[in-house]
Amino acid sequence: MIRTRFAPSPTGSMHIGNLRTALYEYLIAKRHGGVFVLRIEDTDQSRLVDGAMGIIFDTLKLTGLNYDEGPLVGGDYGPYIQSERKSLYMPYAKELVEKQHAYYCFCTKEQLESRNLQKYDRHCLNLPQNQIAEKLASGTPFVIRQFIPAGKTTFKDEIFGKITIEHEEIEDQVLIKSDGMPTYNFANVIDDHTMAITHVVRGSEYLTSTPKYNLLYKAFGWDIPTYVHLPLMLNEQGEKLSKRHGAASFQDLLDMGYLPAAIINYIAFLGWSSPDNREYFTLAELAEVFDIKNISKSSSLFDHKKLAWMNGEHIKRLDSEVFYKMALPFLESSLKGKTADFRDFRKIASTVQSRIAFLKEIPELLDFVDKLPEYDIALFVHKKMKSSTETALAALTAILPLYEKVSTEDWHNDNLYNIAVECGKTLEYKNSQILWPIRTALSGKESSPGGASELCEMFGKEESLRRIGVAIGKLGGT
RNA sequence: GGCCCAUUGGUCAAGCGGCUAAGACGCGGCCCUCUCAAGGCUGAAACAGGGGUUCGAUUCCCCUAUGGGUCACCA
Numbered sequence: 001m002i003r004t005r006f007a008p009s010p011t012g013s014m015h016i017g018n019l020r021t022a023l024y025e026y027l028i029a030k031r032h033g034g035v036f037v038l039r040i041e042d043t044d045q046s047r048l049v050d051g052a053m054g055i056i057f058d059t060l061k062l063t064g065l066n067y068d069e070g071p072l073v074g075g076d077y078g079p080y081i082q083s084e085r086k087s088l089y090m091p092y093a094k095e096l097v098e099k100q101h102a103y104y105c106f107c108t109k110e111q112l113e114s115r116n117l118q119k120y121d122r123h124c125l126n127l128p129q130n131q132i133a134e135k136l137a138s139g140t141p142f143v144i145r146q147f148i149p150a151g152k153t154t155f156k157d158e159i160f161g162k163i164t165i166e167h168e169e170i171e172d173q174v175l176i177k178s179d180g181m182p183t184y185n186f187a188n189v190i191d192d193h194t195m196a197i198t199h200v201v202r203g204s205e206y207l208t209s210t211p212k213y214n215l216l217y218k219a220f221g222w223d224i225p226t227y228v229h230l231p232l233m234l235n236e237q238g239e240k241l242s243k244r245h246g247a248a249s250f251q252d253l254l255d256m257g258y259l260p261a262a263i264i265n266y267i268a269f270l271g272w273s274s275p276d277n278r279e280y281f282t283l284a285e286l287a288e289v290f291d292i293k294n295i296s297k298s299s300s301l302f303d304h305k306k307l308a309w310m311n312g313e314h315i316k317r318l319d320s321e322v323f324y325k326m327a328l329p330f331l332e333s334s335l336k337g338k339t340a341d342f343r344d345f346r347k348i349a350s351t352v353q354s355r356i357a358f359l360k361e362i363p364e365l366l367d368f369v370d371k372l373p374e375y376d377i378a379l380f381v382h383k384k385m386k387s388s389t390e391t392a393l394a395a396l397t398a399i400l401p402l403y404e405k406v407s408t409e410d411w412h413n414d415n416l417y418n419i420a421v422e423c424g425k426t427l428e429y430k431n432s433q434i435l436w437p438i439r440t441a442l443s444g445k446e447s448s449p450g451g452a453s454e455l456c457e458m459f460g461k462e463e464s465l466r467r468i469g470v471a472i473g474k475l476g477g478t
Numbered sequence: 479g480g481c482c483c484a485u486u487g488g489u490c491a492a493g494c495g496g497c498u499a500a501g502a503c504g505c506g507g508c509c510c511u512c513u514c515a516a517g518g519c520u521g522a523a524a525c526a527g528g529g530g531u532u533c534g535a536u537u538c539c540c541c542u543a544u545g546g547g548u549c550a551c552c553a
Contacts, residue, residue: 009553044552109551118480119549143551160483169481169549177551184553208482208548231484232546240546266490269502273491277501296491299546303489306503316516355515365514385513417512435512443513451512 002034004199005192006060006067009041010052013249014059016302017203017233017241020267024230025201026065027268027290034198038070039191040081043181059250062260064283069195077195082187089182092190092220093144093175101219102175104132105145119171120145144176146186146216153211158228158292160204165211173212185209189216192225201228228292231271232299241302257358258307262314266307270300280313312357324349327362334363335370347458351449368443369458372467375444377474385432392437393475399423399438400468403461411461417453441471 004025008018029036038060042048053071060067069075079085096102105124115121125147135142148171154164175186182190192200207229217224235241241248253263265281272295274281281289315323327349335345352365367373380392402419424434438452442464448455456464472478 007553011553041553047552105551112551163482165482171549174551179551181551183551188553203547204483205547206553229483234546236489238545269490271490273501275492277492279490279502298484300491301489303503306490309503312516352515354517382513413512420512431512439513445513447514449514451514453512455512 030287038067330362
């Protein structure tokens, strides 16, 4: 049974690099019917940010990365917040001291700084037992450090392969801080083991510190988990993702108008590729095909252009009713909340669904609906449509009386289209020469979501005739 | 700087010793079309450089270059 964990620190907004890590952890577990757990790593009390834990919960919920064990939902390996497990770590640290894999250190920060060290000098490694006991009894602040033996460690990563690090490169890291809290390095190992995590999935920035963890596992006699180190994600400038460099957080992306499903789909492909070239995936579909084997080693740059395209793909495939509900606020704002009978919001929404990458594009697309824009008669001139102001005027004056005769009941797209085309024939015009002027008269714009007769149907008889009349006036007709 | 890792078109990427080096986004063109989108077709665009190994290297090895990561009582 595969067990993975997402272990963020509640220090602010949710980075999309973190989100991708969470996504891969979720997918690796789900692909094999495993368990995905959420663990909050809040051992650094000074960096806690109010509400940060809520952001983590909300983000996972919004993206559908539901965890099987963790805060709020519980589980057999709780508690799932490290500060609530504080008392758990010290006994393990003491066990290591007894086994001589760790030792007490009483050096203060000031002392360490004054010694100007590259690496801890093991000043406290060989303190006499009685001296240690004395200091502990007197309440002298201490930390517990891991003793790194001479030698080297080679480990296997599922993505990067075999990696060897000489122990000279590693220092005797602190396991328990002077406030009694474990460091990340220690808590992580203890928790991963006690929570029976089988696959440790994290960013590749942990690659070089992995030997320290392995030494810990060995000191305890525990099995080393499977490691899956993920390639880094860089921003569009090729820099490490950070809040300072713009939209790096999930929330920022939401604010820009990206759909959670599109974000998930897109970041899944940053560092991973599907075997069959397919690119549109829902979370559930990803969970069926995701494979560690297809994760790449090289870091990738975040590209808003492709995400925008992906967003459009997701919008296009939305169920029309779902899309309508999402679009409604934008429709209302662009149509100023009026619901005159010629405006069928559902119909309008459907015309717009395949034309946008973002919902916020809706108002501009429909700005001609509520009010006919001021436009120049040059709009009627279109070379490819073979339309000029003269043909446009002739076309509109010819169609107006014909449309006036159409009853409200017969005011439908197909019917109006046929009438227009027939009218064009009597004038010996190409279809475009009659349709383009009508469309332009109705929209007052170079382009619109819908053609001539479609717009006519959308506007209804009265408003359509009015706009055609306005156009005739502009063109100098009567 | 030491150590670790990476390096295929602008970007995401397939490739796992022999290929006209896929595909996607973006960009250009064409088709379709009641404008614009959508859709279909299509074009330009890449193996960082140098040595090896091999009958043969994008694929394996070494060096160089570039980029990144890491060297905390942060995670």
